[in-house]
Amino acid sequence: MTPSDTDTTVAQPGLTPGLPGLAEDWSSDQRTFKNVPWGKAMMWIFLLSDTFIFSCFLISYMTVRMSTTVPWPIPSEVFALSFGGGEPIPLILIAIMTFILITSSGTMVLAVNYGYRMDRKKTAILLLITAALGASFVGMQAFEWTKLIHEGVRPWGNPMGAAQFGSTFFMITGFHGFHVSIGVLFLILVARKVWRGDYDTGKRGFFTSRKGSYEIVETMGLYWHFVDLVWVFIFAFFYLW
């Protein structure tokens, strides 16, 4: 650890903008991502690999849906929910889950902003609100899974139509829900560190024994927004299609 390791976000003067800058950055025989801390660059590369994983899931889902000769269950009816014995409202739970995730993305972006202003308390509270919204999302997903399992949806078949519906549904939403759950844990962890003032005092982390800074809140934010981003695609391709 050299002292310069903590100075990675300082904008280096003299960086060329635009396409010539792109060529210069990549051919500089130095670190390519000039004003990006290493943790953030690594998070981006992880998210890129995750993009390919979720794309594989969604593409395989589309492939089985297009190639089956049995009619696909109508998501609008499968995911309808009625309140107090009234008419079932199509996709209502999924719509609420979508809005919750967007709201949590908003609170996350505010947390990043207040983090860079070194506003310890606001950042921690916003991170905890984000975590609570994420947890309620996972809770609703658990409710939805329970409902579908009671209705006889299984990975190998279901009473509504094509057998592939169950396997793709549990695979895709399960993997996404797992991402949200890990994100909630990650958020609580970062919130605790922010609240304790670890990023102000430069306290070393228990795992990496490196000094953290408020950039970690932004890196955390990238992960959280990515989870929201994946949901945008799942919502469009699985629930609305």
Added chain:
Amino acid sequence: MAHAQGQQHPLGVYFKVWALLFVLSSFSYMVDYYHVEGYLRWTLILIFMFLKAGFIIAIFMHIKWERLALSYAILGPPVLLLVFIGIMTYESDYTFLTRGIFFVTGS
């Protein structure tokens, strides 16, 4: 200090995008609620989806303000997925066709 730099932007832009994401989500929900069908349905779903994804990546994930060296490294590789989608569309059409020929009686 070192932290003072980073991705700092006025809060206004975040609130605008936040509101826009709500509006776009309700639009895509409306597509289902009012039973828009066929190609119009798929087109609308895709338009709202790409708009939402674009705003999240550009503003919330700050790609708009990153240097091109990073943004192209992140946004470039997923373009390859289009090839994958093309291959699998071709494949699933073929599977559907052969299933139609050989499994017409059962399902």
